[in-house]
Amino acid sequence: MIEYWNPLIERMPVDELEMMQEKKLKNLVNYVYQHSEFYKNRFDDAGVKPEDIRTLDDLKKLPFTYKSDLRDTYPTGMFCVPNEQLVRFHVSSGTTGKPTVVGYTKNDIHEWNTSLARALTSIGVGRGDVIQVSYGYGLFTGGLGLHYGAEEVGSTVLPTSSGNTEKQLELMQDLNSSVIACTPSYFLFMSEVAKQNDLSIQNDTKLKAGIFGAEPWSEEMRDRIEEATGIKAYDIYGTSELSGPLCTECQYQDGIHIWADQFLIEVIDPETGEQLNDGERGELVITTLAKEALPLIRYRIGDITVINKEPCKCGRTHPRIMRVLGRADDMLIVRGINVFPGQVESVLMTIPEVGEHFLILVDRVNELDVMKIQIEMTDEAFSDKVNDIIALEEKVQAALKNVLNLAVKVELVEKGSIPRSMGKAKKVIDNRKL
Amino acid sequence: MEEKIIKQISLFAENKPGRLANIAANFRKAGINIRAFTIAEAGDFGIIRMVVDKPDQAHEVLHNAGFTVSETSVLGVEMEDVPGGLGKIADVLGDKGINIDYAYAFVTKTEKALLILRVNDIDGAIKILNDAGIKLIDMANIQEI
Numbered sequence: 001m002i003e004y005w006n007p008l009i010e011r012m013p014v015d016e017l018e019m020m021q022e023k024k025l026k027n028l029v030n031y032v033y034q035h036s037e038f039y040k041n042r043f044d045d046a047g048v049k050p051e052d053i054r055t056l057d058d059l060k061k062l063p064f065t066y067k068s069d070l071r072d073t074y075p076t077g078m079f080c081v082p083n084e085q086l087v088r089f090h091v092s093s094g095t096t097g098k099p100t101v102v103g104y105t106k107n108d109i110h111e112w113n114t115s116l117a118r119a120l121t122s123i124g125v126g127r128g129d130v131i132q133v134s135y136g137y138g139l140f141t142g143g144l145g146l147h148y149g150a151e152e153v154g155s156t157v158l159p160t161s162s163g164n165t166e167k168q169l170e171l172m173q174d175l176n177s178s179v180i181a182c183t184p185s186y187f188l189f190m191s192e193v194a195k196q197n198d199l200s201i202q203n204d205t206k207l208k209a210g211i212f213g214a215e216p217w218s219e220e221m222r223d224r225i226e227e228a229t230g231i232k233a234y235d236i237y238g239t240s241e242l243s244g245p246l247c248t249e250c251q252y253q254d255g256i257h258i259w260a261d262q263f264l265i266e267v268i269d270p271e272t273g274e275q276l277n278d279g280e281r282g283e284l285v286i287t288t289l290a291k292e293a294l295p296l297i298r299y300r301i302g303d304i305t306v307i308n309k310e311p312c313k314c315g316r317t318h319p320r321i322m323r324v325l326g327r328a329d330d331m332l333i334v335r336g337i338n339v340f341p342g343q344v345e346s347v348l349m350t351i352p353e354v355g356e357h358f359l360i361l362v363d364r365v366n367e368l369d370v371m372k373i374q375i376e377m378t379d380e381a382f383s384d385k386v387n388d389i390i391a392l393e394e395k396v397q398a399a400l401k402n403v404l405n406l407a408v409k410v411e412l413v414e415k416g417s418i419p420r421s422m423g424k425a426k427k428v429i430d431n432r433k434l
Numbered sequence: 435m436e437e438k439i440i441k442q443i444s445l446f447a448e449n450k451p452g453r454l455a456n457i458a459a460n461f462r463k464a465g466i467n468i469r470a471f472t473i474a475e476a477g478d479f480g481i482i483r484m485v486v487d488k489p490d491q492a493h494e495v496l497h498n499a500g501f502t503v504s505e506t507s508v509l510g511v512e513m514e515d516v517p518g519g520l521g522k523i524a525d526v527l528g529d530k531g532i533n534i535d536y537a538y539a540f541v542t543k544t545e546k547a548l549l550i551l552r553v554n555d556i557d558g559a560i561k562i563l564n565d566a567g568i569k570l571i572d573m574a575n576i577q578e579i
Contacts, residue, residue: 377446377479377502384444384483384506384552385535386476411478414448416500 002251002314005114005121005153009261010316014309017260017317022056024289025264029053029062032295035080038073039297059266060275064285064298070100070241079103081293091139092240102141102240103293109148111290112243115259116149122250122257122314123209123234125179127154130206132172134182134190135214136423137161141244142214146181149245155179162186162422165193172205181211181236181245184221185425188356191229192420202230211236213245215424216326216342220349222253224356235323239301241294242286252313255320262290265319266298267307270328281306283328284321302328304340332428334362334369337406341427344373347403353381353392357418364432371408373400376415438560438570440510441489442550445482446502449475457482457496464488464495469579470550472538483538485510485550487577507556510571511549511563513539519547526566532559542579 004010012020029050032039043049046063053061070078079086086103093099104112120126131150135142143161150157158175160168162182168190171177180187187210194201201207210225213236225233237256238246242263247256258265266275267282276282284303288296306322326340333339341360348354354375361372373396381392389412396410419426447453461468470485486492489505496503513519520539527534535552542548548571553559563570 379497379502379504382444382446382502382504384442384481384504386474386481389446389479389481390476412446413479414446414500415502417448 003121003124003126004316005118009259010118010122010318012261012317014317018056020261021264021289024261025056025059025287026050026053028287028289028295028297032080032297036078038069038078039080042297056264059264059287059298062287062298064273064300065296066300067100067241067302071098074098075101076103079293080295081105086293089139090141090144090240090244092141093139100241102243104243105292108243108291108293111262112145112246113148113152115243115246115262116145117152118259119236119246119248119257120149120153120155120211122316123211123232123248124251125150125153125155125209129155129178130158130176131155131179131181132158132160132168132177134160134162134168134180134186135245140423141238141240142181142183145238145244145246146211150181165190165422166197169194169197169199169205172207173199176206178206179209179211180207180231183214183421183424184212184217184225184233185215185421186423187212187225189420189422191225201228207231209234211248213237216324216330216340216345218342218346218349219323220346221356224349237321237324241296241299241301242288243291250312250314250316254312255308255322257312257316257318257320260318263287264289265307265321267305270304278307278309278319284324304328304331330428332360332362332371332430334371334406337404339371339404339406343403344400345427347399348373348375348396351396351399353378354396355415357420358427359418360428362428362430362432369432371406372411373408374411374413374418376418377412378415437572438509439507439556440485440550440571440573440576442506442508442552443484443486443489443492443496444504444506445496447480447482449478449480454482456499457501460495460499461486461492464491466492466495469576470538470540470548474536483536483550485576489573506552509551509553509556509559509563510576511551512569512571513547513549520549523549523551523563523568526562526568527553527559530558530562532562548579 033050042063085105087106088104090102091099133146137143209232211234222233234248236245236248238244247258249256264287266285270283284305286299303324305324308320326342355378357376359374393410400408467487472483474481533554537551539549
């Protein structure tokens with residue numbers, strides 16, 4: 001028995017969904033053209049008028065928007081409503097330059113909660129579940145986003161935020177948390193602390209599912225987590241510009257359903273900007289169909305993925321994006337070869353001797369890029385024969401070379417020496433002066 | 435045969451300052467004495483191997499301090515501290531096809547030399563050395579040193 005939050009919408013035939021999208025898109029372009037100086041100028045510069053957009057196919061006539069547009073119009077220059085209509089701000093930390101500010105009307109919050117309510121229902125989370133929200137609360141959207149989404153479906157929220165890990169584990173046991181929401185890095189750290197305290201997540205807690213996101217993670221990492229802790233690990237997608245965490249995989253764990261009545265997605269060639277066909281790998285571009293305060297038109301979110309419009313076993317008709325291995329911003333170019341940290345993770349997690357933590361170090365030595373990957377020695381893999389350790393390093397090097405097509409140096413370091421993260425883990429240190 | 439096996443403590447350490455001091459401090463606190471000690475160094479990392487008077491406790495102390503540590507079965511061979519002592523042992527094992535993974539030696543107060551050996555077939559090595567009249571020491575001997 002598959003449960004839906006809104007069966008009518010979630011199972012709507014694709015042609016009806018597309019009609020709905022077309023109508024919403026036409027309204028949207030009129031709306032932003034009238035309410036935002038920014039969009040009006042952007043459309044005028046591109047020579048597009050709202051009335052040029054008649055069908056979904058006309059989407060490609062519209063100009064892109066970029067993260068830099070949000071920074072350039074800091075703080076609220078792209079907003080389409082006066083500030084008094086806003087009920088909340090979130091602010092994303094700017095790793096480069098200014099942060100970006102997102103504002104929400106009451107209806108924006110409602111749409112956000114609805115998106116998460118559908119997602120949570122699709123993984124069997126609802127009334128009777130205790131959701132431990134270990135994403136950070138505050139300016140970051142993870143904590144508050146999941147918080148209200150979980151309340152929407154009638155679950156009980158345990159708003160622990162991130163950090164204070166031993167307390168988190170104690171509350172997880174005492175209050176019977178059945179679901180945890182945090183970054184995969186933080187859950188790994190939590191599992192490590194549990195182990196140090198002779199606590200088994202599988203046997204000593206009621207945890208059945210984890211909702212992991214806010215950083216890219218691999219299919220292989222999922223296998224590791226599920227095997228080690230006995231929970232189901234679900235991928236969640238979203239970003240502050242789109243409101244926050246929004247959509248998850250369904251129970252079949254085969255791609256993330258993006259609600260078509262709220263978002264219009266396309267995949268483009270990042271070099272040429274041309275639309276790609278379904279099933280082709282490219283850069284995800286999102287148009288928001290239901291946002292009032294900060295609608296985004298063809299927003300270049302930068303994630304590299306594949307859109308899958310095949311019907312899903314769960315009966316939902318909304319398109320899926322397949323696992324996002326990284327944001328274009330995270331991509332490293334080493335000796336001319338593109339490398340995503342997610343690819344490295346995928347390879348490492350297939351090697352049983354390698355633990356869950358790793359760090360990629362890139363440097364330039366004598367005009368040549370060198371990539372070094374540190375992995376931690378584990379108790380299980382440790383041999384006191386030097387040759388065995390060198391053989392392990394060589395085995396990992398060969399596996400990485402095979403996938404990345406790039407020679408990397410693997411260095412085993414002491415366990416616990418790679419910094420642990422309560423939030424988004426820093427997996428790359430690039431020391432090149434480019 | 436079991437009692438002739440010596441539990442050696444092996445640990446993985448990055449080649450960086452302060453690692454040995456950290457180990458020593460942990461042992462001092464726990465009252466553990468090191469009888470023999472060697473470092474096999476390979477570039478960025480090293481393996482520290484030690485024979486101590488209380489191996490189980492040493493393992494626990496180091497594990498709790500966050501080290502990757504294991505107990506490894508090795509042999510302790512008593513040699514006369516005179517030229518040719520080592521050669522005899524190596525010959526006996528080599529003749530029977532037993533490989534020495536690594537070895538290190540130290541001299542005791544009683545003017546004997548002790549050789550610590552890790553071999554690829556520990557039970558076979560014990561039998562061969564016994565048959566050749568070479569004396570193996572046990573954990574009790576280690577504690578008495």
